[in-house]
């Protein structure tokens with residue numbers, strides 16, 4: 001696990017593939033339901049994460065949108081029955097929230113009295129899921145002071161069609177990129193950084209590790225069928 005800095009009163013991490021019970025092609029710490037892995041293995045992997053977090057961990061069913069689930073911590077949503085959302089917020093101390101990724105950008109947010117986990121893939125970035133999450137915390141009276149950006153496919157690897165790059169960069173110029181082999185690409189993390197900057201968030205702990213290049217992480221582009229790793233944030 002990679003330790004992330006979300007400021008005082010928080011605990012945050014980005015998991016890797018290591019430390020779980022799933023077998024190939026999900027080996028080993030697959031935290032994603034609905035990717036074809038044995039649900040019993042996923043449940044035990046989530047249990048290990050909860051132990052590491054020293055807290056119950058709420059996951060969501062992500063759909064590349066910008067819906068927000070405010071988890072008030074009555075009970076952890078059961079495996080496979082998670083609410084549909086791409087942002088999960090908690091304002092309850094001792095509870096953790098998580099998003100699952102395998103190339104998309106996991107973004108964690110925190111401020112006094114609240115944390116959020118955000119699933120920011122190409123569609124989510126273009127749908128303003130990160131500013132939406134900042135606004136959701138503000139509505140909960142949590143001014144976001146810190147953010148962490150986890151491992152994701154990098155701007156030198158994330159090849160897209162030319163027209164898609166043009167359209168995306170029209171909306172958010174920082175997304176424009178070129179692969180290391182000279183074709184059109186998008187730099188999702190750069191887009192997220194720009195959106196965080198526009199929201200006035202300057203304390204950003206960025207882990208610029210490329211999931212496609214670094215086999216410590218799951219990568220959908222590299223593997224096709226694979227597991228999901230998580231970005232996790234907890235309010236102490």
Ligand SMILES: [Zn+2]
Pocket residue numbers: 153154155156157158210211212213
């Ligand atoms: Zn890369």
